[in-house]
Amino acid sequence: MGNEQPSNPQDDYKAKETKPQLGERWPHGGFRGGGGWISSDRVTSTYDLVEQMHFLYVRVVKARDLPPNPVTGSCDPYVEVKLGNYKGKTKHFDKKVNPEWKQVFAFSKEKIQSSVIDVFVRDKEMVQRDDYLGKVVFDMNEVPTRVPPDSPLAPQWYRLEDRRGESKVRGEVMLAVWMGTQADEAFSEAWHADAALVHGEGVHSVRSKVYVSPKLWYLRVNIIESQDVESLDKTQPPQVFVKAQVGKQVLKTKVCQTRTTNPFWNEDLLFVAAEPFEEQLVLTVECKAGPSKDEIAGRLVLPLNTFEKRLDHRPVHSRWFNLERFGFGVLEGDRRHERKFSTRIHLRACLEGGYHVLDESTMYISDQRPTARQLWKQPVGILEVGILSAQGLVPIKAKDGRKTTDAYCVAKYGLKWVRTRTILDNLSPKWNEQYTWEVYDPCTVITLGVFDNGHLGAENSGKDSRIGKVRIRLSTLETDRIYTMSYPLLVLQPSGVKKMGELQLAFRFTCLSLANIIYLYGHPLLPKMHYLHPFTVNQVDSLRYQAMNIVAVRLGRAEPPLHKEVVEYMLDVDSHMWSMRRSKANFFRIVSLFSGLISMSKWLGEVCKWKNPITTVLVHLLFCILICYPELILPTMFLYMFLIGIWNHRSRPRQPQHMDTKLSWAEAVISDELDEEFDTFPTSKPENTVKMRYDRLRSVAGRIQTVIGDMATQGERFQALLSWRDPRATSLFIVFCLIAAVILYVTPFKIIALLAALLYLRHPKFRSKMPSPPCNFFRRLPARADSML
Known part of the structure; x- marks a missing residue:
């Protein structure tokens, strides 16, 4: 025991490869899991990365001709499905x-x-015990197995039986009972026995769902001028x-520098809007009446649906709009408004769809x-x-102590966002x-x-607590390989x-077109409009923040939200905040x-000190040859990089990288720095002076932190050229190095130098505003930012 080595705590923070019992691909599209063969192409392409789970499904459709209560003369029916110790109930209907x-x-x-499934039909009573209307019993050994993509099992009418198992004169219920897997269409909408203790609105929050982010557009409003203000x-x-x-979202133009009744601005205001367009654009022309007092001179309300959707950089025609002017001199609270057609505003506005709306952190x-x-x-x-x-x-x-x-x-x-079902009371x-x-x-x-689901109570209160997060960059994955990682x-x-x-995850990236992927490495990273009409840094930060809020609001209106x-947390909303640890x-x-x-x-x-004479002699010989x-x-440089890339292929990363606590400086951080990182913004410190200086320092340092991170990202992309972290990018680069070495070997250096100089000094007419293919290739290379915590 004295020879045992203590375990390294770093090993607990590393991703590990696992070997779960997944479904397997077989010839002719078969699928084999723990329950035998399933000959289904649909299931093969959908559920061969998970362990197959079997469920007994009971579909309760409807009932007819139920007997009324002899006392009340009405019937408030519901169905109770019982399997051993598990009971599930439908909602009841009145009368x-x-x-x-x-x-x-x-x-x-x-x-x-x-071994049996009991389906009871009962009459809900408010005072006494619920009245028994009848039941249907199924033997587990006779339950059929349904295999998607077979059509759903057709429900049938079953006559209700009394307690002794004899058929009743009145009452039938339509049911379907079958054995299936999580690939069944009914899986996501079903009531699961594991969630039997959840009631009320919490029932909806335990089900698995697929969400779609709203389609976001940029609304560009160019305020040109106004007349007769x-x-x-x-x-x-x-x-x-x-x-x-x-x-x-509220934005303002600058105050017109000239005091005039016909002010001129020509400023662009950018907003984020989501389909369907529920908001309106509200424009108010205001006059400075004092240091902290403004008066409204006119108002204009425009629905977003009226604006043109621009897909490229073609110009948009401007228009004049009459302002709705509030009457001056009226009592406060009695804001009459009247049409004043002499006061107008000149503007152009459009919804721009040629951009990618930055609703997430650029790094991820x-x-x-x-x-x-x-x-x-x-x-x-x-x-x-x-x-x-x-x-x-x-x-x-805590639950039940x-x-x-x-x-x-x-x-x-x-x-596409997906949410699994909630597994209750299980570590x-x-x-x-x-999902695909x-x-x-x-x-x-x-x-x-x-x-952790914090919305399971009847009051649906609380917050969902963070447990952890994983990020995987697709370009680091080998094609058609199944990764099983913990x-x-x-x-x-x-x-x-x-x-x-x-x-524990299993994932696979399947390539549909290798030629298109290779083409993308030389293609611009973002859509064309981002380069023809780029945004400022302040605009990008503001638009990203507004887009995050819109996505959060829209997804919060889904059911379950x-x-x-x-x-x-998924969009890294706080990734741009100041942190000494990140810096x-x-x-x-x-x-x-x-x-290096x-x-x-x-x-x-x-070499200069002749510590290794053989190496020094070889360097002198190479130097003389190159002179x-x-x-x-x-050619020697490119050939050398080609050989390094081939040599590094042996030690290429075999698994996708995960968050590195050492790289993130999360292990050596001190308590005071953590207290600063988890402090609110603005700071919660009581002293006004400290608050002002502290917030200013965090704002400036946050910018510096981002710049330093960008510099590190560019350097790490150089390293990724030959590291095989992105196998396709490294393959393309070493092939380019080989071709360049051959071309430069057979072509006189003077011609290469002349062509390079002519290309560099070419006329602006022959230049494009779009980034060059080498620049696009470089921007697509992975960096270690993916592994930052």
């Missing part, structure tokens, strides 16, 4: 003898402890500005397509993700749900987060980094980039 429920119940095969003070011309509002972007569907290209691949299970989750809340967790998982890629939940996304660009990231769920808390459990705290991490990322140069300088120093034959310099 209805022919009710329709259309509800499905699901019981896990692993927990079935009975009047103010209360008739002695001097007014100082005028325009305030525009869309929903909760999962969809780079423009908003307008007309500009979309064909998908280049398919991403399939099997959310298997979680292990060793940390208890989040004990600690427990009600966990579910959310995955987001592109416009090692098994979901085994699989179309991939339009492999240089994107899928994000998966695990949460990722640690890491959360940074005021006490430090904490492992909340492990998430995807709550704001979940959406913000340190980005600084040391830059320092590590210079380690430092090693090179040390090696040159060793005598300078045309060999460039």
